[in-house]
Amino acid sequence: MPAGGRPTVRSRRLGAALRRYRQAAKLDQPQAAEVIASSQTRISRIESGHVSARVIDVRLLLDAYGVRDLEARARLEALAKGSNRRGWWLEHAAHLRADYLDHIALEDDATYIREWQPVLFPGLLQTASYAEASITAGPNCLDPDRVAHLVKVRQGRQAKIEPGQTTYTVILWEPVIIHPLVSPEIHREQLASVAGVAKRRNVTVQVLPLAAGVLAGATSAFSSFSFDSAPTVEAVTMENLRGTSVLEDPEDLSAYANAFDQLRSAALAPEASARLIRGALRNIKEE
Template identity: 45%
Template sequence: MPAGGKPTVRSRRVGSELRRLREAAGVTTAQAAELLSCSAAKISRMENGIVSVRVVDLRLLLDHYGDEDQEHRAYLERLARESNKRGWWQDYGDTIPPYYADFIGLEADASYIKTWEPTTVPGLLQTPEYARAVMLANPAMVSPDKLENFISIRRERQARLEQGTDARLDAVIWEVALITTVGSDEIQRGQLSRLLELMERPNISVQVLPLEAGAQASMSGSFVMFSFGSERSVSTVFVENLTSSQYLEMDQELRGYTLVFDALQSAALSPAASATRIRQRLEQRK
């Protein structure tokens, strides 16, 4: 069982993939259970991440479900082996609420991250000063006594992208985020300069949705999309509002958000033109 008797992000990820593959293969839980000589209830617990999946059982199920993608299989085997492994973020204890710990876990395992932000710079691209100002501006976001821990956590999240890993980030930002002063002019200038630096990295793409683009889909709320392993298709979408958050994994939901993100990317400036627009907004603040 995952540590603490609760599903971990990795065990849920393995379970979710097993359910998807089983349903795509037209196999029932009873048939899967017969293969492993266990109960259908145990298969259900595996798919919900409540019970860890042994690698030997995982291989049997993947063979039975017809998964011949060796990279995908290797990815799932790694997750299965590490399902009880302690994540670096757990060192922060109860500083991190459960939903945020889940988010960090997904982000840490993702090979491809796509994010849309209509009002602020995405967290993975924020400077510490900008992040602090954003958090202080929202009293419901984090209590003052935990603020510096949250900023440290964000910095550790960013380090993964900045250390040349295989993870890739595609961000679309509404131009409103470039012209809204967060904290002070100095903080905003520092943030715009940092954006330009990060855009030079091969695994980071930033596109600006210009004001002149007019009304677009999902301009009212941000979201983050995760892909895992060799798969480029989206597996999980994270949506957050002022007081709650949710993870979406149903095929219809994933297709909808993928269409919206593709539309936002198409309406946005190219990365090169986006860099030019950011420089223009930076010059206006000097």
């Protein structure tokens, strides 16, 4: 069973893929159960993510479903191997919500990450000071020990966008850059950090200008994730007052992929965005 007795995002992704391949092969669950000498109940629990499939079961099922794509097979075998893998973030699990753990697991597996943020700098870009300021300013009263763990986790997540890691694209609304929600000192440090990270070959930072108008309010902040060599959106997360929602329905994924494309088309080019960030940094220094 996945760690904690609940489906993990990895086991859900694996189960959903196996279900799609079974249905495409026009086999029912009892027939799939015969392939791995098991029960229909186990197949059902594998497909729902409540049970972790063994690598040998995945191989046998993919053979039966006629899946010959070596890349697809390797990806699903990797999910089977990693469905119960303990990530570095689990040492902080006592201080993290289960839905936040899901977000980090998606982030950790992703080959492409795309984010839209109209209010704050996203966690993957936050300095420690900015992270602490944004966490403590939230509606929840958190004790200092938990705040320290949350800041440490945000810092740990940033290894994912270091050079040579995942391809990361973020679109920020212009007020995030020019209207500080934290102290001028913290905002200046944050802008300088973003300007440096934006120079990485695997990172693209774009700013949606105020002139874009109502487009900025068309959707709240979200992150999208791809897990293959192609940037096809396979999961989306959104934060809300009560936690993080994970979307995996194909229609939802298509809608958010289209929304991001619209935002990116209306945003300033990376070079112009970098100039705007540098200009905002100079203005703060002059003040």
